[in-house]
Amino acid sequence: ADKAQVQFWHAMGGELGTIVDTFAADYSAGSETCQINAVYKGNYTENMTAAIAAFRAGEQPHVVQVFEVGTATMMAAEDKGAVYPVYKLMQDAGVDFDQSAYLPAVVSYYTDTDNNLLSLPFNSSTPVMWYNKTALDAAGVAVPTTWDEVEEAARALKANGVEKPFSMGWQSWTQIENYSAWHNIPMASEENGFASLKTEFTFNNDAVVNHIQRIADMGKEGLFGYGGRRGDSRGMFVNGETALWINSSAYYGGFKSDIKDFEFGQTMLPLDTAVADAPQNSIIGGATLWVLNGHKSDEYKCVAEFFQYLSQPEQQAFWHQNTGYVPITTAAYELSKEQGFYKTDPGTDTAIKELSLNTPTPNSKGIRFGNFVQARDIINEELEAVWAGDKTAREAMDAAVERGNALLRKFEDANS
Numbered sequence: 318a319d320k321a322q323v324q325f326w327h328a329m330g331g332e333l334g335t336i337v338d339t340f341a342a343d344y345s346a347g348s349e350t351c352q353i354n355a356v357y358k359g360n361y362t363e364n365m366t367a368a369i370a371a372f373r374a375g376e377q378p379h380v381v382q383v384f385e386v387g388t389a390t391m392m393a394a395e396d397k398g399a400v401y402p403v404y405k406l407m408q409d410a411g412v413d414f415d416q417s418a419y420l421p422a423v424v425s426y427y428t429d430t431d432n433n434l435l436s437l438p439f440n441s442s443t444p445v446m447w448y449n450k451t452a453l454d455a456a457g458v459a460v461p462t463t464w465d466e467v468e469e470a471a472r473a474l475k476a477n478g479v480e481k482p483f484s485m486g487w488q489s490w491t492q493i494e495n496y497s498a499w500h501n502i503p504m505a506s507e508e509n510g511f512a513s514l515k516t517e518f519t520f521n522n523d524a525v526v527n528h529i530q531r532i533a534d535m536g537k538e539g540l541f542g543y544g545g546r547r548g549d550s551r552g553m554f555v556n557g558e559t560a561l562w563i564n565s566s567a568y569y570g571g572f573k574s575d576i577k578d579f580e581f582g583q584t585m586l587p588l589d590t591a592v593a594d595a596p597q598n599s600i601i602g603g604a605t606l607w608v609l610n611g612h613k614s615d616e617y618k619c620v621a622e623f624f625q626y627l628s629q630p631e632q633q634a635f636w637h638q639n640t641g642y643v644p645i646t647t648a649a650y651e652l653s654k655e656q657g658f659y660k661t662d663p664g665t666d667t668a669i670k671e672l673s674l675n676t677p678t679p680n681s682k683g684i685r686f687g688n689f690v691q692a693r694d695i696i697n698e699e700l701e702a703v704w705a706g707d708k709t710a711r712e713a714m715d716a717a718v719e720r721g722n723a724l725l726r727k728f729e730d731a732n733s
């Protein structure tokens with residue numbers, strides 16, 4: 318008999334995409350009734366935009382991978398009937414699913430007010446600081462733990478010939494969203510959007526402004542080099558131009574195969590000692606799998622079984638160990654320990670340590686903003702104006718907050 322066909326649109330390129338495709342193929346090979354067709358649709362924004370457009374045309378995939386930034390938008394889509402929430406999918410399909418198997422930092426990001434899980438956690442990450450150990454040793458400096466030390470290390474690296482000692486990617490995520498959580502300060506009212514749609518951005522506070530200005534000043538001194546949005550600056554770290562790079566823990570798998578000329582490591586995000594005495598905890602990034610309405614029940618049964626397959630400790634531990642995404646279930650974390658992964662690959666527990674450093678506060682449990690995909694574009698634009706020397710950090714953050722708040726109000730109007 319013909320197998321039920323499930324369309325799964327994802328945004329995992331390169332090695333990540335190869336593993337996702339393998340999961341889909343392995344599951345399908347073992348199933349007599351289901352075929353999962355995994356399709357790469359471009360980066361996170363492109364994939365999400367494609368799925369929304371497809372939904373309007375009645376041609377939506379069954380499953381779409383959406384980055385954490387799109388969560389509020391997908392939740393609103395759920396209210397409007399476009400999304401089949403995961404907890405309900407599992408119930409309807411009669412597939413066992415234990416929400417408590419997942420790490421609290423992950424689940425709390427994707428549950429509704431009744432603690433029902435709306436999308437399937439799959440690839441959760443958090444920002445870490447990647448460092449070039451060989452370059453640091455050559456410059457005679459230790460791995461920095463504070464922002465003051467980052468600046469000092471950058472100076473020593475520069476003096477020793479490293480062209481753009483410090484850089485970062487996903488700049489709103491790493492330097493505003495996570496910087497705020499790490500120092501336990503809100504970036505918006507209403508518990509960073511979790512409490513209500515009335516949330517307003519407040520990240521033009523002194524701490525964030527001073528932090529952005531510090532990076533801008535490092536740029537003027539030649540210590541920081543901007544390398545673009547998302548992961549576009551990855552190559553600067555890989556080719557040795559940059560020796561301290563803040564971005565997702567999920568670069569691990571690619572670094573392991575691509576970096577041959579130097580020793581690299583990862584460490585916790587630096588602390589801004591002018592703002593806090595100790596770090597709070599970081600927040601997740603990455604993406605979850607959302608199920609879209611409008612398909613047949615036998616196909617949804619396949620989705621439920623595929624999700625169960627993806628959640629097994631074997632798959633989760635493999636994914637974590639080969640990518641750098643966080644082990645999102647306790648069982649996958651335990652299995653990775655048992656397998657000796659953190660001993661053979663030191664530093665790979667940095668992300669999970671950051672996420673679980675302290676019990677999350679309303680400032681550090683995550684963010685939930687409508688239209689945040691667009692708001693991040695605004696933040697990117699304003700930060701780029703700072704890096705280009707066209708605006709001060711104060712001017713740019715004030716403008717980003719004002720422009721971002723207009724998007725929040727638009728979302729509130731459309732959804733209340």
Ligand SMILES: O=P(O)(O)OC[C@H](O)CO
Binds near residue numbers: 385
């Ligand atoms: O590179 P990823 O998948 O860890 O995602 C980074 C950011 O969370 C995207 O918003």
